[in-house]
Amino acid sequence: MNIAVFASGRGTNFGAIIRGVKRGLIKANLALLVSDNPKAGAIGRAKRAGIKVALVKKEDFTSKDDFEVKIIQYLKEEKIDLIVLAGFMRLLSPEFVMQHKGRILNIHPSLLPSFKGTQGIKDAFNYGVMVTGVTVHFIDEELDHGPIILQEPVKIKENDTPESLEKRIHKIEHRLYPEAIKLYAEGKLRIEGRKVKIII
């Protein structure tokens, strides 16, 4: 099974996935990193791990359609079976999602459907909720939305700051995402309507 990770930022989740593959937890081939940001830390991680990088900058394309056509070309070249969004800060078009239905995973730093968007940790902290968390899910056409695979709560402590909370959330993300990808790679995830059944 060939995996492409899409990342726009630091890529710490990508790093955890690389380790998961190296350790043999995820039995798959990390074939490609797709990034829209030349400054993404994820690019250095890919290069160090010998993973091919596809840099697709939105501003180099006249339309979102052309941008995605280029991405699809890379995916076809590498015979990608699974797309893993790891801090990819662009909304994929409904057409792209439809074309890859059931083959795109996302991680989000909150208990979805609460606190969608690019600031999930800060938004939960500022709202004053007592519990937030991490969600791994299949994506559908909406932002941070789709059948949930794994979810784990994180309690917000009285003396937490957004930074200390972020640290704990990231730690959980780095365990949960490789675990979900492992399940997918082993064919243990079945989408049944809005829900995901884990076949043991």
Ligand code: GAR
């Ligand atoms: C992660 O916390 C991920 O949950 C979040 O971006 C961060 C990327 O960190 N994704 C979203 O907010 C999606 N809406 P990383 O680059 O260090 O892996």
